[in-house]
Amino acid sequence: MEHKIADLPNGKTNGAHPEIHELDASKLTITLADPSARAVPDEITANSGNETICTDHMISCTWSHTSGWATPELKPLGPISLHPTASVLHYATECFEGLKAFRGFDGKLRLFRPNLNANRMLMSTLRISLPGFNPAELEKLIAALVRVDGAKWLPASRPGSFLYLRPAIIGTQAQLGVQAPKEALLFITLSFMPRLDAAVGGMKLHTNPEDMVRAWVGGFGYAKVGANYGPSLLATAEAKERGFGQILWLYGPEGYCTEAGASNFFLVWRAKESEGGKLQIITAPLDDKLILDGVTRRSVVALAKERLAGEVEVVERKYTIDEVLEADKEGRIVEAFAAGTAYFVTPVSLIHHRGQDVVIPMANGDAGVYTNKLKGWMKDIMYGNEQHPWGVVIDEA
Amino acid sequence: MEHKIADLPNGKTNGAHPEIHELDASKLTITLADPSARAVPDEITANSGNETICTDHMISCTWSHTSGWATPELKPLGPISLHPTASVLHYATECFEGLKAFRGFDGKLRLFRPNLNANRMLMSTLRISLPGFNPAELEKLIAALVRVDGAKWLPASRPGSFLYLRPAIIGTQAQLGVQAPKEALLFITLSFMPRLDAAVGGMKLHTNPEDMVRAWVGGFGYAKVGANYGPSLLATAEAKERGFGQILWLYGPEGYCTEAGASNFFLVWRAKESEGGKLQIITAPLDDKLILDGVTRRSVVALAKERLAGEVEVVERKYTIDEVLEADKEGRIVEAFAAGTAYFVTPVSLIHHRGQDVVIPMANGDAGVYTNKLKGWMKDIMYGNEQHPWGVVIDEA
Numbered sequence: 001m002e003h004k005i006a007d008l009p010n011g012k013t014n015g016a017h018p019e020i021h022e023l024d025a026s027k028l029t030i031t032l033a034d035p036s037a038r039a040v041p042d043e044i045t046a047n048s049g050n051e052t053i054c055t056d057h058m059i060s061c062t063w064s065h066t067s068g069w070a071t072p073e074l075k076p077l078g079p080i081s082l083h084p085t086a087s088v089l090h091y092a093t094e095c096f097e098g099l100k101a102f103r104g105f106d107g108k109l110r111l112f113r114p115n116l117n118a119n120r121m122l123m124s125t126l127r128i129s130l131p132g133f134n135p136a137e138l139e140k141l142i143a144a145l146v147r148v149d150g151a152k153w154l155p156a157s158r159p160g161s162f163l164y165l166r167p168a169i170i171g172t173q174a175q176l177g178v179q180a181p182k183e184a185l186l187f188i189t190l191s192f193m194p195r196l197d198a199a200v201g202g203m204k205l206h207t208n209p210e211d212m213v214r215a216w217v218g219g220f221g222y223a224k225v226g227a228n229y230g231p232s233l234l235a236t237a238e239a240k241e242r243g244f245g246q247i248l249w250l251y252g253p254e255g256y257c258t259e260a261g262a263s264n265f266f267l268v269w270r271a272k273e274s275e276g277g278k279l280q281i282i283t284a285p286l287d288d289k290l291i292l293d294g295v296t297r298r299s300v301v302a303l304a305k306e307r308l309a310g311e312v313e314v315v316e317r318k319y320t321i322d323e324v325l326e327a328d329k330e331g332r333i334v335e336a337f338a339a340g341t342a343y344f345v346t347p348v349s350l351i352h353h354r355g356q357d358v359v360i361p362m363a364n365g366d367a368g369v370y371t372n373k374l375k376g377w378m379k380d381i382m383y384g385n386e387q388h389p390w391g392v393v394i395d396e397a
Numbered sequence: 398m399e400h401k402i403a404d405l406p407n408g409k410t411n412g413a414h415p416e417i418h419e420l421d422a423s424k425l426t427i428t429l430a431d432p433s434a435r436a437v438p439d440e441i442t443a444n445s446g447n448e449t450i451c452t453d454h455m456i457s458c459t460w461s462h463t464s465g466w467a468t469p470e471l472k473p474l475g476p477i478s479l480h481p482t483a484s485v486l487h488y489a490t491e492c493f494e495g496l497k498a499f500r501g502f503d504g505k506l507r508l509f510r511p512n513l514n515a516n517r518m519l520m521s522t523l524r525i526s527l528p529g530f531n532p533a534e535l536e537k538l539i540a541a542l543v544r545v546d547g548a549k550w551l552p553a554s555r556p557g558s559f560l561y562l563r564p565a566i567i568g569t570q571a572q573l574g575v576q577a578p579k580e581a582l583l584f585i586t587l588s589f590m591p592r593l594d595a596a597v598g599g600m601k602l603h604t605n606p607e608d609m610v611r612a613w614v615g616g617f618g619y620a621k622v623g624a625n626y627g628p629s630l631l632a633t634a635e636a637k638e639r640g641f642g643q644i645l646w647l648y649g650p651e652g653y654c655t656e657a658g659a660s661n662f663f664l665v666w667r668a669k670e671s672e673g674g675k676l677q678i679i680t681a682p683l684d685d686k687l688i689l690d691g692v693t694r695r696s697v698v699a700l701a702k703e704r705l706a707g708e709v710e711v712v713e714r715k716y717t718i719d720e721v722l723e724a725d726k727e728g729r730i731v732e733a734f735a736a737g738t739a740y741f742v743t744p745v746s747l748i749h750h751r752g753q754d755v756v757i758p759m760a761n762g763d764a765g766v767y768t769n770k771l772k773g774w775m776k777d778i779m780y781g782n783e784q785h786p787w788g789v790v791i792d793e794a
Contacts, residue, residue, distance in 0.1 A: 050579055051571045052482040080486070081476040084586050085449040089477070089567055092489035092623030093630070098573075129630035166573055170486055171627075174448045176495075176563055176588065177739070178659050180630045182447055189481050191573065211615055218610030220628045226489030227624035230568075231617045233490070233526035233577045262575050342574070 020068035023061065023133035023186070025140035030148070033057060033076035040153055043161060046192035055149035055163065059141050059188040062172075063131045072141055072186075074148060080187065083174030087181040093171030094226040095124035098341045099295070100162040101146045101190065101394070103154045104384030109146060109394040111165075112382050114139050116295045120224060121167060127223040129180035130169045138167060138186075145190050146394050153190065160383055164193035164342075196342055197375075199245055202349025202362055203338060205260055206244035207321060208235055214249040214259065215290050221258075222289040229262065236261065246338065248321075248351055251290060255321040258284050260348065263340030264297035267324065268312065268370050270332040279334065281308075281370065282315040296339040296378070299390065303377050304370075312370060321353050328358040335368030336360045345375040417465035420458065420530035420583070422537035427545070430454060430473035437550055440558060443589035452546035452560065456538050456585040459569075460528045469538055469583075471545060477584065480571035484578040490568030491623040492521035495738045496692070497559040498543045498587065498791070500551045501781030506543060506791040508562075509779050511536050513692045517621060518564060524620040526577035527566045535564060535583075542587050543791050550587065557780055561590035561739075593739055594772070596642055599746025599763055600735060602657055603641035604718060605632055611646040611656065612687050618655075619686040626659065633658065643735065645718075645748055648687060652718040655681050657745065660737030661694035664721065665709065665767050667729040676731065678705075678767065679712045693736040693775070696787065700774050701767075709767060718750050725755040732765030733757045742772040 033056040046053045054077050061072035087093045097117045102110045118135035126132055142165055146154075154163050167188045171181030208214065212235040214228070215221025221228060232247070239247050246261030259265055266283045281304050286293050304314045327333050336348035347367040351358040362368065367375070380386040430453040443450045451474050458469035484490045494514045499507045515532035523529055539562055543551075551560050564585045568578030605611065609632040611625070612618025618625060629644070636644050643658030656662055663680045678701050683690050701711045724730050733745035744764040748755040759765060764772070777783040781790075 051480075052573045054482065058481055077481070079478040080481055080483075081478050083448075084455055084474070084477055084565075084584050085451065085563070085588065086477075088486060089491060090493050090563070090565060090623055091626035091630075092491060093627045094486060094489060096487050127631065128627050129634060164573065166482070166487070168481075168487060176449045176561065176590065178626050178630070178633070180634050187481050191482065193573065213613060213615030216610060216613040216616065218608055219613065219616075225628065226485075226487055227628050229488035229575050230490045230525050231622065231624050233488075233575070234524065236575070237526060237577050 020066070021070070023069040023072070023137040025072060025137045025144065028072045028074055028141065028144055031073065031075045032148075035152060040155070043192065047194040052191045052193070054189045054191040055153040057145060057149055057190075059145050061141075061186045063184040063186065065182040069131070069133065074144060077189070080185065082172060085174045085176050087171030087173050087175070090176065091171070091178060092225070092227045092230075093128055093130060093181050094168065095121065095128050095130060095224055096166060096168040096226070097121045097224060099142070099165045100341060100382070101150065101154060101165060102162045102382045103156065103159055105159045106384040107156050107159065108384050109150045109154060109396060110382060110384060110391045111142070111146065111394060112392070113295050113299065113390045114142055114392055116298065117167075118142070120293065121169070124223040124225055125169050127220055128225045128227075130171055130184050133186075142167060142188060143394050145188055147396060149190050150394065150396060163190050165190055193342065197344035197346045198366065199346060200366075202347045202360070202366055203245040203260070204243065204350040205246055205248040205348055205352065206239040206242060207351070207353040208247045208249050209238070213251065214247075216251070217288050217290060221291055222286070222293060224292065232262070244352065248353075250321055256284065256318050257321055257324065258291050260338040261343070263338035263343045263346070264291065264294045265348075266300060266337050266339055267333065268335035268368060269327050270334065272330075272332070279312045280315045281312050282317065282319055285316045285318060294340055296341060296344065299378055300339050300345070300374050303374055307377065308370065308373070324351065324358060325353065325356060333358065333360060335371050337367070337371045345371060345378070347371050417463070418467070420466040420469070420534040422469060422534045422541065424468045425538065425541055426468055426470050428470065428472045429545075432549060437552070440589065444591040449588045449590070451586045451588040452550040454542060454546055454587075456542050458538075458583045460581040460583065462579040466528070466530065471541060474586070477582070479569060482571045482573050484568030484570050484572070487573065488568070488575060489622070489624045489627075490525055490527060490578050491565065492518065492525050492527060492621055493563060493565040493623070494518045494621060496539070496562050497738060497779070498547065498551060498562060499559045499779045500553065500556050502556045503781035504553050504556065505781050506547045506551065506793060507779060507781060507788045508539065508543065508791065509789070510692050510696065510787045511539055511789055513695065514564075515539070517690065518566070521620040521622055522566050524617055525622045525624075527568060527581050530583075539564060539585060540791050542585055544793060546587050547791065547793060560587050562587050590739065594741035594743045595763065596743060597763075599744045599757070599759055600642040600657070601640065601747040602643055602645040602745055602749065603636040603639060604748070604750040605644045605646050606635070610648065611644075613648070614685050614687060618688055619683070619690060621689065629659070641749065647718055653681065653715050654718055654721065655688050657735040658740070660735035660740045660743070661688065661691045662745075663697060663734050663736055664730065665732035665765060666724050667731065669727075669729070676709045677712045678709050679714065679716055682713045682715060691737055693738060693741065696775055697736050697742070697771050700771055704774065705767065705770070721748065721755060722750065722753060730755065730757055732768050734764070734768045742768060742775070744768050
C-alpha cells in the first residue's frame with residue numbers, strides 16, 4: 001500500500017496515437033425517425049407504467065481500444081444488442097449521468113449546469129476503467145439530442161415541464177474474464193421522469209440496517225457507477241415496505257450521515273449555544289470520497305453562501321446521527337431536505353433511527369422557509385424566470 | 398440501525414401466488430442450431446482473440462414480477478437485446494456464476510460440485526434484488542446445456558480439457574429510477590476459457606493501493622455480483638503494468654489479507670515456535686462476509702483437513718500482511734497459492750508490499766509440495782481419475 005492510484009488521465013484517449021480518435025461531436029450523423037409514428041403522451045400517462053417513455057431519438061457512439069471513438073450517431077430510439085458475454089452484463093463496467101432539460105416560462109429550452117455532469121461522467125468512466133473523452137464533446141452531444149427532440153417532446157405549449165437525459169457508457173467487449181473492456185458504447189436517451197420533489201407529508205428516511213453500508217473510504221461512492229446502486233436496492237426496498245421513502249445512509253461506527261437514498265442530504269439547524277448558536281445549513285463533505293458530488297448539492301451550497309449570507313451559515317463537515325438526535329432533543333432542528341437531480345429538492349419530514357423518530361418541522365405548506373427559497377431560486381434559473389449562467393439555453397433555430 | 402436485513406428468502410418466488418411460476422427445468426424447450434455451421438477450434442486458437450468463443454447453444458429464461466419464471470429455452474447462441482433504459486446497464490443489477498465442465502480421462506463429462514454454484518447464485522441474486530429460484534433447477538439447466546453441446550465442443554478425443562459455464566441473471570426492466578427490477582433474464586453460456594493456473598514463474602501479487610479497497614464489512618464482497626468486479630479493474634490494470642499478476646487485497650488499517658485478484662488466497666507457513674511451530678494452511682475466514690465463499694476454497698479446505706491431517710493444520714482466521722512479512726523474515730513461509738474457478742490453484746511466487754518483496758519458496762518445478770498435492774487431488778476428481786461425489790457425471794446417453 002505504498003502508493004495511491006495516480007491522478008486519473010485527462011480523458012484524452014489518443015496520446016501519441018493519432019489514429020485513435022477522440023470523441024468528436026462535430027462528426028455527429030443524424031438519421032431521423034418518422035415524427036408521426038409516435039404521439040407525445042401527457043406527463044401523467046407517460047409516468048404511469050413500468051417502462052420509461054423515451055423520445056424519438058437516441059445518441060450512440062462506439063469505442064474500441066484500437067481505434068478510439070467512432071462517429072457519433074443520432075438515430076431512432078432502439079434496443080442495444082449485446083453478446084451474452086459482454087463485460088457490462090457480468091462485471092458492472094458501467095457509469096451514467098442524469099440531468100434534465102427544461103422548457104422555460106420564457107419559451108426557451110435549457111439545461112442546468114451540464115458541464116458539471118459531463119465532467120463527472122469523465123471521472124466516473126475512468127474510475128470504472130471505461131474510455132475517457134473531452135467533456136465538452138459530451139455536452140455538445142447532449143445538446144444535439146435536446147435540440148432534435150425538444151420541439152416535439154418538450155413543446156412550448158408545456159412551459160414548466162422537463163425531460164430527463166441519461167448519458168451512459170457501458171463495456172461491450174464480448175470476453176469473459178475480469179479485465180478492462182477493450183470495447184465500449186456511449187449512449188444518451190431523453191425521457192419522461194416523474195416529479196419526485198414533493199412527497200405528500202415530506203420524505204421519511206430510515207437509517208440503514210447495520211449490516212448494509214452504501215459506500216466506504218477507498219471505494220467508489222463518489223462516482224456515478226452502477227456498482228453504487230444495485231447493492232443498495234435491498235435495504236431501500238425494506239425501508240419502503242416499512243413506509244419510508246429512502247435510506248439515510250450512515251457511515252462507520254460513529255454513524256456519520258452521508259446520503260439520503262441516492263440524493264445528497266441537508267439539514268438546517270441552529271448550532272449549539274456553546275458553538276455560537278448560529279443557523280446553519282449542514283451537509284456531509286466531499287473530501288473522503290464517500291458521497292456523490294451532486295450538481296444540486298453544489299448549487300444549494302453556492303446559492304446559500306451567496307444569497308443567505310449573514311442569515312444562514314453553510315457548513316460542509318462530518319456530522320453524526322447522534323448530533324442530529326441531540327439537536328432534535330434540544331429543539332434545534334429547523335428543516336431537512338434531500339437534493340439531487342431526480343428528487344430535485346425534496347423536504348424531509350422524519351428520520352427514523354433505532355426506534356427513535358426525529359420529526360422535522362415543516363412550514364409553508366410542506367417545506368421549510370430555506371428549503372423553499374433554495375428550491376425557488378433554482379427553479380427560476382431552470383425555467384428562465386431568472387437569467388443566470390447556470391441555465392444554458394439550447395438554441396432551437 | 399436497530400435491525401439487520403432479515404434472512405433472505407429461500408428462492409421461492411410464488412409464495413401464496415400459484416399463478417407466479419417457479420423456475421422449472423423440466424419445461425425446457427430445445428431449438429437446435431445447425432451443427433455444421435461452426436467448427437470447433439483448437440484450444441489455443443479459441444483463446445487467442447479478444448472475444449470469448451461460446452458453443453452452439455445457450456440457455457435463456459425470462460422472469461417478471463407478475464408471472465414469475467417463463468419457460469426456459471435452450472436455443473442457438475445469439476445476442477441479448479436490451480432497451481437502453483434496462484436496469485442492468487445503469488444500476489448493476491446483475492450476478493453470475495462460473496464453473497467448468499470437464500472431459501474426463503475416462504471419457505465422461507463432469508461438473509465439479511455444481512450444487513455449490515447454484516446455491517451461491519441464489520444468494521447473489523437475492524442480494525442484488527433479482528429473482529430467486531430453486532437451485533436444483535438451475536443445476537439441471539446447466540447440465541442440459543453441457544449435455545447438448547458436450548459431445549461436439551468437449552469431445553471424447555480431448556480428454557483432460559474443459560469448457561467454462563457462465564450462468565448470469567440481469568435486471569431487464571426498461572425503467573430508469575433506482576428500484577428492484579420487475580423483469581429479469583437468466584442466461585447460461587458454455588465457452589472456452591484459457592488455462593490460467595500455471596503462470597510462468599508463479600503469480601506475482603501486489604498489495605492494493607491505499608486508496609482502493611475491494612470490499613468492506615456491511616458491503617457485498619461475499620456475493621458474486623458485478624459490482625465487485627468493475628471497480629477493481631483500475632488497481633488491477635496498474636498492478637499488471639508494473640509486472641504483477643493480481644492485487645492482494647488488504648482490508649482495514651490492520652491490513653488483513655483477503656483475496657488475490659478475484660480468487661481466494663492461501664498461504665502455507667510454519668506457525669511461530671511460541672504458537673507450536675506447526676505447519677499450517679491459512680486463509681481468510683468467511684464470517685465477516687468480506688470474501689467470496691469459493692468452491693475451490695471450500696474444496697481445498699476440505700481436502701487438506703481430510704488428506705493432510707496430522708501433517709498440516711488448516712486455519713481459517715484473520716491474518717495481516719505484517720504477519721506475512723514477519724513469517725518471511727523468520728523463514729517460515731513455505732508455499733502460497735490463489736484458488737478459484739478461473740485460476741484453479743495457481744502458485745504464488747511473490748508478494749510485493751510497500752517496497753518489500755516476500756519471495757515464496759517454490760519447489761517441484763513451479764509449485765510447492767502441498768499446492769501440487771491439493772491441485773492433483775482436485776484434478777483427479779474433475780477428470781475422473783478418482784471417482785468422488787464432487788465429480789458429477791453428466792449423462793450423455
